[in-house]
Amino acid sequence: MTTTTPETTELTPITTAMLEQFRTDFEKDPSAKTSQNAVTQTTIDDIALVRDIVQGTDSSFSTHLDDWKVTNQKKSGRCWLFAALNMLRVPAMKKMNVKEFEFSQNWAMFWDKFERANWFFQHIIETSDRDVDDRTVAFMLSDPIGDGGQWNMFANLVKKHGLVPKSAMPETESSSCTMKMNMILRWKLRDGAMQLRDAGDDVEQVRQNLLSGVWRILCIHLGTPPTTFMWQWQDKDKKFHRKGEMTPLEFAAEYIETPLDEYVCLVNDPRDSSPLMRTYTVECLGNVVGGGLVKYLNIDTAEMKTLTQKTLEEGIPVWMGCDVGKMFRRDVGIWDAELFDFESVYGTQFGLNKAERLEYHQTLMTHAMLFTGVDVHDGVAVKWRVENSWGDEEVGEKGFQTMNDSWFDQYMFEVAIEKKYLTPEMLSALDEEPIVLAPWDPMGSLAK
Numbered sequence: 001m002t003t004t005t006p007e008t009t010e011l012t013p014i015t016t017a018m019l020e021q022f023r024t025d026f027e028k029d030p031s032a033k034t035s036q037n038a039v040t041q042t043t044i045d046d047i048a049l050v051r052d053i054v055q056g057t058d059s060s061f062s063t064h065l066d067d068w069k070v071t072n073q074k075k076s077g078r079c080w081l082f083a084a085l086n087m088l089r090v091p092a093m094k095k096m097n098v099k100e101f102e103f104s105q106n107w108a109m110f111w112d113k114f115e116r117a118n119w120f121f122q123h124i125i126e127t128s129d130r131d132v133d134d135r136t137v138a139f140m141l142s143d144p145i146g147d148g149g150q151w152n153m154f155a156n157l158v159k160k161h162g163l164v165p166k167s168a169m170p171e172t173e174s175s176s177c178t179m180k181m182n183m184i185l186r187w188k189l190r191d192g193a194m195q196l197r198d199a200g201d202d203v204e205q206v207r208q209n210l211l212s213g214v215w216r217i218l219c220i221h222l223g224t225p226p227t228t229f230m231w232q233w234q235d236k237d238k239k240f241h242r243k244g245e246m247t248p249l250e251f252a253a254e255y256i257e258t259p260l261d262e263y264v265c266l267v268n269d270p271r272d273s274s275p276l277m278r279t280y281t282v283e284c285l286g287n288v289v290g291g292g293l294v295k296y297l298n299i300d301t302a303e304m305k306t307l308t309q310k311t312l313e314e315g316i317p318v319w320m321g322c323d324v325g326k327m328f329r330r331d332v333g334i335w336d337a338e339l340f341d342f343e344s345v346y347g348t349q350f351g352l353n354k355a356e357r358l359e360y361h362q363t364l365m366t367h368a369m370l371f372t373g374v375d376v377h378d379g380v381a382v383k384w385r386v387e388n389s390w391g392d393e394e395v396g397e398k399g400f401q402t403m404n405d406s407w408f409d410q411y412m413f414e415v416a417i418e419k420k421y422l423t424p425e426m427l428s429a430l431d432e433e434p435i436v437l438a439p440w441d442p443m444g445s446l447a448k
Contacts, residue, residue: 035345048340049329057334057404059397061373061385063312068093070399071102072391074176077147080321080368080446081108082389084154087317087370088163091257097235102166106175107248110222111161112149116287117189117214120144121207123284124193132197139439140284144189147178148447149287151319151416155260156291161225162248163256168229174221181221188213259418264430266304267296267414269443270355274298277425279434282444295434296443297426301409307417309381312374317387321414321446324367327407333396335386337406354410364442365413372400381405414446 026032038047068090073082085103093101120140127137174181192210199206231251232242243254267280274280280296308318327339343349357363373385384403392399403412419427437443 029347032347035347039345044342044345045329045340048342048345050336050339050341053336053339053404054329054332054334057336057383057402059333059385059400059402061375061383063376064373064385065090065312065315065317066372066385066387066400069100070387070392070395071105071389073105073389074171074391076109076176076178078105078109078175078178079389080149080151081105081112081154083319083368083370083387084151085163086387086389087319088256088258090317092255095255095257096233096241097237097239098233099236104164104166104169106166106171106222107161107164107169107225108154108157109147109175110169110218110225111157112153112287113145113185113218113222114211114214115157115160115289115291116145117185118207118211118289119287120189121192121196121210122289124196125203125207128197136284136439141190141193143186143448144193145182145185146448147182148445150285150294150321150444150447151263151265151414152292152294153287153447155263156286156288158252158256158260160288160291162250162252164226164229164248164251165231168226168231169223172222181217184217184221185214188217262419263416264419264422265294265296265414265416266299266307266426267443268301268304268412269296269298269358270301270353271358272355274435276300277429279430279432280437280443281434282437282439282441284439285444285447293434294444294447295430296414297430299426301412303423303426304412304415305381305405305408307421308371308384308415309374309376310421311417312371313376316418318371319368319416320371320412321365321368323363323365323411323413324369326363326411330390330396331394333401334404335401335407335411336404337410339407358442361442363411364445366445368446371415381408384408413443 035047071082071086073079082105085105085108089101089103092103093099123140127134127140130137132138132141188210195206195210196203226248228245228247230244231246232240234240246254269280276298278298280298281293285294308320311318327337328335329339352360352362354363369389370387371384372387374381375383382405384405386401386403388395388399388401390399396402422430
């Protein structure tokens with residue numbers, strides 16, 4: 001067997017002359033020295049923050065839905081679950097006539113982890129004829145079980161396992177701080193992947209043995225999920241209610257007023273490779289084997305705003321996914337596309353539009369939250385109110401934050417909207433077979 005060496009382009013080293021020129025230019029530039037003096041003593045965000053935007057952004061909204069406290073995902077990546085459960089709790093609180101209520105986020109995470117372990121094992125079995133360094137296999141092994149997820153994955157969990165109140169399965173150390181538990185699970189799943197690839201005719205018995213181990217790990221870290229629980233409460237008028245013994249599916253049927261099966265995911269992916277008014281899915285993305293497909297409809301940002309505004313104005317919060325850390329100031333709770341003037345501080349230019357940021361790995365969906373308000377001037381939305389799940393200390397206005405409309409254009413990617421708000425063209429497009437994106441496509445990043 002003969003091999004050929006691929007042609008390579010000669011690489012250009014950094015020369016001493018280049019370094020001397022860079023050093024001289026920097027030392028002669030008074031603005032560079034001023035920036036150096038400032039940034040070496042404090043954070044770049046403090047220096048680059050545009051004060052005019054902070055002063056010009058108030059927290060009043062023409063439509064303002066929330067009158068409840070925010071939740072706290074703590075040191076976990078359960079934002080998608082928190083945002084979805086926060087959305088469902090709004091009509092549940094009205095039905096129970098209570099001021100505060102939370103569904104168990106620990107319950108939802110337990111079942112997501114367990115179902116996702118099986119999802120991973122199934123895909124390992126399906127790809128067992130490939131080399132272990134095949135790109136898809138390597139991608140699955142790189143992070144076999146994270147905390148993230150998507151709207152359709154949440155709907156799958158609720159449909160199969162129901163929900164419980166937080167009192168029936170409260171938080172644990174590991175649900176609020178998932179790093180160590182996830183480390184153990186990754187070890188178990190990667191070991192399982194090797195066993196399954198070598199199992200031959202015993203593959204099904206090996207899979208069940210592995211799932212038994214995963215179950216034990218999850219029960220030790222998160223507690224054992226109850227099959228039934230007693231549900232009773234006192235409402236805000238001091239009236240006592242008792243429903244009695246309930247199963248998680250009975251509880252979900254009783255207190256979920258939101259028609260989950262009627263919701264669809266709308267995304268804005270402006271890349272040339274992703275035509276608008278087409279549906280997409282991401283290979284290997286999901287959690288419940290036999291559950292619904294993770295499916296997106298790609299639409300224009302302006303249409304996404306219109307549908308989101310209409311939903312909010314009808315009194316319904318909106319689940320959404322975005323690139324949370326870009327142009328964001330946590331303590332003041334503001335997102336704005338021009339919030340930081342990095343170019344003036346560094347004396348260098350930063351390019352890339354939204355599509356280019358996706359293509360060149362500068363942006364992706366990193367966080368899910370809930371829209372709970374919008375400020376409309378003469379029919380046009382100028383800013384959006386957001387319920388986060390980072391607690392109420394040093395996060396905007398007691399955990400609620402303000403997104404200026406310029407930021408929506410650049411860093412918003414996804415919303416879950418009820419079908420009744422969609423146009424006929426959108427409904428027709430939803431029926432088409434989805435284009436399958438690669439497992440590592442940024443449209444699947446929220447699930448990691």
